Amino acid sequence: MEVVEAGHQPDTAHALRLGPACRAPVAALRPADSPRTTGEDPEHVRLLAESEDELPPIIVHRGTMRVVDGMHRLKAAVLRGDREITVRFFEGSPDEAFVLAVRSNTGHGLPLSAADRRAAAVRILESHPQWSDRAVATAAGLAARTVAALRSRIPAPAPAPAPHGGTDTGAPWQHRVGRDGRARPLDSSEGRRLAGRLITDAPDASLRTIAQQAGISPGTVRDVRDRLRRGEDPVPLRVLTAAPPPERARDDAHTVVRLAPPGERRTALADSLHRDPSLRLSETGRxxxxMLQVRTLPPAQWERIISTVPAHSTGMLSAAAAECAEAWQQFAARMERRRCAGE
Structure with missing residues (x-):
């Protein structure tokens, strides 16, 4: 059996396995679990049926006999009256088959629509919550920031055990797996604080030694060391607000924001900004x-708004909200780069 590398795309086996090309009865195949929400394009099927060129093999999930990639080609074969079609069988789970279907449909053939790619990304996030935003984005053909915005609207999965062979000691699995298959901590704040203590106790220790002890990368250790030299907290504000560490007393301006639930954090941040005269006294600041005030509505208000949206507008509003979230993600990234440049 041939091993087709997944372009460093993480999955259970870190590779997608396809068998050799063979012939299979058309009647034995089942419709695809397709990422196309609108189904196949009849005109594209007709063009394929009229083509005299031999069509590439379709991919079929052996466990379910569902088509993974090639529904247009299968329907073209049916239209021509073919009893058999060339296939390659995929050995893997149904979730892996769906990921392969998405990757295949974003890499060749009739491309997926933007709405289909977003819907596919949400499904991959639900079936593979440990994948990084960039890994999901590669599979779905989206920008990583778009995937991050979609992830923010999905309830967090229940804690799971640490990956097999990891160094965790029973704590919940708080890692993300990147395109290279490597697991990285989702919240680096505790590792940063431990690195800060290790640097203070052993200032001559190498970055790699401290990184291994703290469970973070050497680059993060270097950043912690530089921040300590400047007299700053080893954990940047962007980490504090994005993934708050366990509660602890901290006598600084971010304590309430960091420890509050997400909705209250937004309100606390907005209230703090409203007290800034440099913003209140300028037109662009106001x-x-x-803009921030509209986005800091309490959860109950959001629920009332959602319940009153007519069914025929939900798709359009979902797409518009995703675009707005993406714009705010870009705005946040530019603000962070400006803050770092001024340090």
């Missing part, structure tokens, strides 16, 4: 504060 515009920014008004």
């Amino acid at each position: 515009l920014l504060l008004r």
Whole structure:
């Protein structure tokens, strides 16, 4: 059996396995678990049926006999009256088969629509929550920031055990697997604080030694060391607000924001900004504060709004909200780069 590498795409086996090309009865195949929400394009099927060229093998999930990639080719074969079609069988789980279907449909043939790619990304996030935003984005043909915005609207999965062979000691699995298959901690704040203590106790220790002890990368250790030299907290504000560590007393301006639930964090941040006279006394600052105020509604208000949206508008509003979230992600990234440049 041939091993087709997944382009460093993480999955259970870190590779997608396909058998050799063979012939299979058309009647034995089942419709695809397709990422196409609108189904196949009849005109594309007709063009394929009229083609005299030999069509590439379709991919079929052996466990279910569902088509993974090639529904247009299968329907073209049916239209021509063919009893058999060339296939390659995929050995893997149904979830892996769906990921392969998405990757195949974003890499060749009739491309997926933007809505189909977003819907596929949400499904992959639900079946593979440990994958990084960039890994999911590669599979779905989206930008990583778009996947991050989609992930923020999905309830967090229940804690799972640490990956097999990891160094965890029974704590919940809080890692993300990147495109290279490597697991990285989701929240680096505790590792940063441990690295800060290790650097203080052994300032001559190498970055790699401290990284191994703290469970973070040497590059993160270097950043911690530089921050300590400047007299700063080893954990940047972006880490504190994005993934708060366990509660602890901290006498600083971010304690309430960091320890509050997400909805309250947004309100606390907005209230703090509203007290800034440099924003309140400028036209662009007041515009920014008004934009933030709309996005800091309490959860109950959001629920009332959602319940009143007519069914025929939900798809369009979902797409518009995703685009707005992406714009705010870009805005946040530019603010962070500006903050870092001023340090």
